[in-house]
Amino acid sequence: MSLLKKWARVRSPWLLHFNTGGCNGCDIELVAALTPRFDVERFGILLEGSPRHADILAVTGPVTLQVKDRLVRIYEQMPEPKYVIAIGSCACSGAPFKDCYNVLGGVDKILPVDAYVPGCPPKPEAIIDGIVKLIKKIKEGK
Numbered sequence: 620m621s622l623l624k625k626w627a628r629v630r631s632p633w634l635l636h637f638n639t640g641g642c643n644g645c646d647i648e649l650v651a652a653l654t655p656r657f658d659v660e661r662f663g664i665l666l667e668g669s670p671r672h673a674d675i676l677a678v679t680g681p682v683t684l685q686v687k688d689r690l691v692r693i694y695e696q697m698p699e700p701k702y703v704i705a706i707g708s709c710a711c712s713g714a715p716f717k718d719c720y721n722v723l724g725g726v727d728k729i730l731p732v733d734a735y736v737p738g739c740p741p742k743p744e745a746i747i748d749g750i751v752k753l754i755k756k757i758k759e760g761k
């Protein structure tokens with residue numbers, strides 16, 4: 620990755636949010652984290668609507684059979700280098716939905732996950748902490 624690209628990515632990571640079948644609890648907390656109250660823009664984090672412009676895929680919910688292909692398609696549309704953060708216990712491991720007939724498990728069953736934020740749901744502070752830790756990893760080239 621060129622130095623300029625890395626500099627820009629670390630200072631202004633664009634985030635794409637995708638719910639793979641959760642209860643919406645994590646989505647509410649993620650949306651709260653993106654509001655001016657928590658002001659994630661101070662870290663340059665911006666919510667992005669298109670996978671083609673996103674650096675980080677923020678996934679909430681367990682991966683269901685119904686959504687698996689869409690999740691992979693969205694991930695494939697993101698430009699390299701791309702990162703995935705699993706938000707909430709469902710996205711980390713499948714949590715209460717694990718072993719359901721229509722649930723494959725956590726996001727790492729389908730995609731490489733770079734950061735995990737457990738909790739049911741995790742607070743906005745924990746989500747911000749997870750994203751900032753991921754940014755640090757990107758900065759250090761891990």
Ligand code: SF4
Nearest residue numbers: 641642644707709739
């Ligand atoms: S971790 Fe909890 S709040 Fe988040 S989607 Fe799963 S059940 Fe809902």
